[in-house]
Amino acid sequence: MVQVSLGASAPQRRMPQDQRGRNPRGAPSLPEVCASSPPRKNDPPSPPPLLPPLSPKPFGDPYRRPRSDLCVVPRSLEIDVAEARLLSCTLVAVVGGARPVISPQQVGMLLEEFFLVQHREYTVHHFDPEDFLLEFASAMVVDRILHAYHPDDAYLEEMHRQSMASLASLCFRVLVEFRGIPAHARNLSTAMIILDTSCSDLCRSTC
Numbered sequence: 001m002v003q004v005s006l007g008a009s010a011p012q013r014r015m016p017q018d019q020r021g022r023n024p025r026g027a028p029s030l031p032e033v034c035a036s037s038p039p040r041k042n043d044p045p046s047p048p049p050l051l052p053p054l055s056p057k058p059f060g061d062p063y064r065r066p067r068s069d070l071c072v073v074p075r076s077l078e079i080d081v082a083e084a085r086l087l088s089c090t091l092v093a094v095v096g097g098a099r100p101v102i103s104p105q106q107v108g109m110l111l112e113e114f115f116l117v118q119h120r121e122y123t124v125h126h127f128d129p130e131d132f133l134l135e136f137a138s139a140m141v142v143d144r145i146l147h148a149y150h151p152d153d154a155y156l157e158e159m160h161r162q163s164m165a166s167l168a169s170l171c172f173r174v175l176v177e178f179r180g181i182p183a184h185a186r187n188l189s190t191a192m193i194i195l196d197t198s199c200s201d202l203c204r205s206t207c
Contacts, residue, residue, distance in 0.1 A: 083161065088139045090159045091146070092130040097153040107132050110154065115145050133159070175205060 057064050073079075095102050104124035111117040111124075111134070121141055127133035134156070136142050142158075150156060176199075181190060188202050195202075 086135075086159055087161075089136050089142055091134045091136070091142060091156050092127060092159050093132040093134055094155040094157075095131050095153065096155055102131070104132065107134070110151070111145075114151065115148055117141060117145070 093107060104126065107124045108119070108122065111122055112119060117136070121137040123135040125133040125135070136145075145156060146158070176191075176195070178186075178191065178194065188204065191202055192199070
């Protein structure tokens with residue numbers, strides 16, 4: 001029989017030196033100094049600094065001008081010959097009414113059945129701003145079609161050089177210099193009369 005004293009604490013069992021640093025199951029355990037640190041959460045990236053809003057450029061500033069180049073094609077003998085042929089042997093056609101979708105083949109059928117034009121005497125092309133460009137073999141065919149009765153939904157007219165011309169207003173401020181104006185007529189009223197509808201607003205330059 002073993003007697004245990006209740007007044008004193010039980011003696012602690014000391015582990016041998018070779019078993020220190022091992023867990024109860026026998027697997028080696030690392031000291032706290034060598035243990036891996038807990039994973040850190042990546043901090044969210046800081047937002048980029050807000051840039052101040054750009055001030056709008058004034059009217060006439062080169063930055064606000066459209067990026068386009070102007071190319072002027074000089075007239076040549078080839079252009080003059082083609083223009084003379086088109087003015088005498090060409091018509092433009094416009095589809096009227098509800099403006100249904102019409103193909104060049106349908107226009108050719110109209111020329112053959114309504115105006116009695118032979119198949120080899122014409123060529124039909126899509127055209128802008130009109131709908132079709134009709135080229136004929138001779139000016140006599142064009143004259144006969146112009147003096148014939150036309151269907152209600154078909155409009156035929158002669159082609160002219162300004163058929164594809166476009167008009168646009170100048171929406172940028174420019175500096176205009178007048179020369180040869182007498183000293184007593186140098187005022188805004190004279191400038192408005194000279195420019196007429198080419199300018200909507202005038203101001204005297206200080207430079």
